[in-house]
Amino acid sequence: MSNVPLLEVDDVSIEFRTRSGVVKALEDVSFTVAKGEIVGLVGESGSGKSVSAYAAMGILDAAGVVTKGRIAYQGMAINGAKERDLQALRGREMSMIFQSPRTALNPIRTVGRQIGDVLRRHGGATRQNWRERAIAALAQVRIPDPARRAEAYPFELSGGMCQRICIAMALACEPKLLIADEPTTGLDVTTQAAIMDLIANLCRARGMGALLITHDLHLAAESCDRIVVMHAGHVVETGPVQALFARPLHPYTASLLAATPSPDRSLDDIGAIPGNLPDLRAPLPPCRYRTRCQRALEVCDREPLPALVEGKKEGTQGAFGPLHPQPTANAAGQLRSGDGSAVAPGGTGGQNPPHPNHHTVRCWNPLRTEEAA
Amino acid sequence: MAPLLEVEHLTKIYSLGGGTKAGRWLKQRLTNTVPHQPRLHAVDDVSFTIEPGESLGLVGESGCGKSTLVTMLVRLSDPTAGVIRFEGRDISAIPAKRFGRTADRGRIQVVFQDPHESLNPRHTAFDVIAEPLRRLQAMNGKALEAKVRETAERVGLPDTLLGRFPHQLSGGQKARVNIARAIAPEPRLLVLDEPTSALDVSVQAVILKLLDRLRRELGMSYLFVSHDLNVVRLLCDRVMVMYLGRVAELGPAHDVFTEPGHPYTRALISAIPGAAPPGGPVRLEGDPKSPIDPDPNACRFHGRCPIGKELCAGTAPPWVPLGPAHGTACHFARR
Numbered sequence: 001m002s003n004v005p006l007l008e009v010d011d012v013s014i015e016f017r018t019r020s021g022v023v024k025a026l027e028d029v030s031f032t033v034a035k036g037e038i039v040g041l042v043g044e045s046g047s048g049k050s051v052s053a054y055a056a057m058g059i060l061d062a063a064g065v066v067t068k069g070r071i072a073y074q075g076m077a078i079n080g081a082k083e084r085d086l087q088a089l090r091g092r093e094m095s096m097i098f099q100s101p102r103t104a105l106n107p108i109r110t111v112g113r114q115i116g117d118v119l120r121r122h123g124g125a126t127r128q129n130w131r132e133r134a135i136a137a138l139a140q141v142r143i144p145d146p147a148r149r150a151e152a153y154p155f156e157l158s159g160g161m162c163q164r165i166c167i168a169m170a171l172a173c174e175p176k177l178l179i180a181d182e183p184t185t186g187l188d189v190t191t192q193a194a195i196m197d198l199i200a201n202l203c204r205a206r207g208m209g210a211l212l213i214t215h216d217l218h219l220a221a222e223s224c225d226r227i228v229v230m231h232a233g234h235v236v237e238t239g240p241v242q243a244l245f246a247r248p249l250h251p252y253t254a255s256l257l258a259a260t261p262s263p264d265r266s267l268d269d270i271g272a273i274p275g276n277l278p279d280l281r282a283p284l285p286p287c288r289y290r291t292r293c294q295r296a297l298e299v300c301d302r303e304p305l306p307a308l309v310e311g312k313k314e315g316t317q318g319a320f321g322p323l324h325p326q327p328t329a330n331a332a333g334q335l336r337s338g339d340g341s342a343v344a345p346g347g348t349g350g351q352n353p354p355h356p357n358h359h360t361v362r363c364w365n366p367l368r369t370e371e372a373a
Numbered sequence: 374m375a376p377l378l379e380v381e382h383l384t385k386i387y388s389l390g391g392g393t394k395a396g397r398w399l400k401q402r403l404t405n406t407v408p409h410q411p412r413l414h415a416v417d418d419v420s421f422t423i424e425p426g427e428s429l430g431l432v433g434e435s436g437c438g439k440s441t442l443v444t445m446l447v448r449l450s451d452p453t454a455g456v457i458r459f460e461g462r463d464i465s466a467i468p469a470k471r472f473g474r475t476a477d478r479g480r481i482q483v484v485f486q487d488p489h490e491s492l493n494p495r496h497t498a499f500d501v502i503a504e505p506l507r508r509l510q511a512m513n514g515k516a517l518e519a520k521v522r523e524t525a526e527r528v529g530l531p532d533t534l535l536g537r538f539p540h541q542l543s544g545g546q547k548a549r550v551n552i553a554r555a556i557a558p559e560p561r562l563l564v565l566d567e568p569t570s571a572l573d574v575s576v577q578a579v580i581l582k583l584l585d586r587l588r589r590e591l592g593m594s595y596l597f598v599s600h601d602l603n604v605v606r607l608l609c610d611r612v613m614v615m616y617l618g619r620v621a622e623l624g625p626a627h628d629v630f631t632e633p634g635h636p637y638t639r640a641l642i643s644a645i646p647g648a649a650p651p652g653g654p655v656r657l658e659g660d661p662k663s664p665i666d667p668d669p670n671a672c673r674f675h676g677r678c679p680i681g682k683e684l685c686a687g688t689a690p691p692w693v694p695l696g697p698a699h700g701t702a703c704h705f706a707r708r
Contacts, residue, residue: 189600189645190434193644219646261601261603267607
């Protein structure tokens with residue numbers, strides 16, 4: 001396998017043209033998903049997580065327009081591709097678990113048939129064997145008594161059960177890329193653990209890549225390899241999971257972490273994030289976190305967002321180096337390494353996005369090591 | 374001090390299938406046998422108390438009877454057997470249909486799950502908060518308006534938002550309207566059914582702090598239903614763990630989380646993302662048994678339990694005290 005990532009979202013901006021104005025839903029968003037890794041996309045609702053996923057699947061609403069950048073699946077462009085080509089990809093190559101399982105299922109078809117439909121369209125199942133393959137898919141997501149459940153209609157099943165049906169459907173054709181939009185919200189912790197184990201096993205065993213959209217930071221920390229933090233349509237921070245959670249660089253990531261209840265925190269220790277997401281229809285400052293940020297500098301109002309990368313290479317975490325400011329920050333605001341020394345060996349610098357394992361942040365005043373601790 | 378709420382041997386059984394009442398009667402007369410009717414044990418012999426000003430957490434998987442228990446406690450459905458005593462009065466004898474007109478309706482209030490869907494889309498925030506005051510306390514005019522404004526202020530809802538409809542409010546604001554609606558009639562017991570599960574973490578923190586403050590200011594008791602154990606730990610003094618209609622474990626929150634006695638509680642705690650349980654993660658296989666006609670002489674957790682033995686299949690576990698206020702229903706409880 002060459003080093004072409006499974007999914008590449010490069011400098012993408014998306015607008016929605018609505019009656020009440022143009023919503024700048026995404027701006028300069030870049031991230032990649034490689035084979036066998038789970039990438040977590042985290043942020044508040046309205047931060048553009050689902051829009052990114054829809055764009056990656058090529059199923060944006062008609063009002064949504066990709067105004068800039070490139071989305072590619074294994075090197076093949078998704079934006080601008082023909083619908084027929086996309087249909088060949090969906091299901092077999094990439095598939096998606098949607099939010100709200102009840103509305104994602106067809107209410108007047110039994111769940112076994114719905115999974116069978118997917119298998120016959122994309123998975124090469126025949127008239128003879130689709131039923132047993134659908135039942136096997138149900139068994140894989142630990143649905144008890146799958147043969148009986150396959151005959152049930154969605155309304156006869158609980159929310160958690162419908163959720164697992166959607167997951168079974170997405171995994172039925174063994175996709176290479178799985179996009180999971182809040183796959184475990186509303187599930188019990190025990191079922192959630194089982195589902196996440198299943199996804200992690202598939203990634204390990206088959207080299208499936210997964211993009212996990214969630215607002216549960218603990219879940220992301222436990223199951224993902226890398227994290228992409230979004231806020232109001234911007235990617236504000238990306239990095240390997242341990243580094244990002246141990247030393248968040250962006251003030252938004254830090255406050256998200258501080259707001260999350262955890263076993264060793266009391267109610268006084270958790271802090272809320274002041275303010276709300278900005279209105280994406282109005283003219284926006286270069287940094288969309290500006291109004292909620294307590295570390296804002298005067299430069300934040302003036303200059304476009306910088307792209308910074310953690311100063312040291314991987315493996316030298318003890319000696320956390322200084323952040324290198326991007327010297328040419330106005331060049332499309334693309335996430336780039338600051339200077340050659342910070343790029344992983346082989347990186348050409350300048351042209352390519354940073355090495356995926358680097359910890360990058362887009363902020364003029366990121367948290368330094370001593371503050372993050 | 375007497376407990377605010379005392380629940381004794383509360384049971385809810387739903388009869389399933391078997392056709393109509395007349396059909397069953399006819400069949401019985403014709404065949405001269407009593408036809409077996411499957412019975413679903415949603416809540417089975419549950420007893421606990423809530424002290425004034427106390428916050429009790431109720432956790433368990435979906436389908437374990439949490440919601441059935443809650444609907445009985447707030448008297449929206451009638452128990453099959455058992456007693457609910459509220460401030461010393463037996464309220465389980467009043468049919469659910471009539472309870473809405475008693476004074477206790479205002480003293481037991483619920484904050485429902487999902488603030489996005491539990492508000493009437495055609496009511497403004499003001500109407501939503503005013504509704505229980507109009508109905509239960511026959512307030513109107515100036516007094517009503519003053520009370521609504523006071524309640525809104527208490528939950529941190531700006532005055533200017535009172536005229537808005539739900540679709541014009543954010544998730545956090547809707548949650549505040551819901552809480553204001555519930556506390557307007559000044560309840561003694563507030564039942565919170567997953568109040569923050571539909572909210573973002575950033576908003577969740579604010580709402581949890583608000584709930585904690587309200588409890589101290591107004592001296593209410595909480596029954597906090599949730600499956601987010603991290604949230605339960607933050608807000609609750611005691612925790613009750615339910616499994617398949619039965620109480621699996623009940624005790625002070627700190628003790629239950631640090632020294633769980635029941636294997637199910639251990640599995641639940643170990644499934645919390647980010648938690649590092651003592652003794653490594655415990656993963657449960659399969660799903661709970663069916664709540665229909667459960668074997669009365671077996672542990673409900675048997676078959677899924679990592680330490681289950683033959684004894685568990687033949688004898689229902691007794692209640693094993695683990696501390697002054699801590700106990701569990703398990704033969705092999707860790708003491």
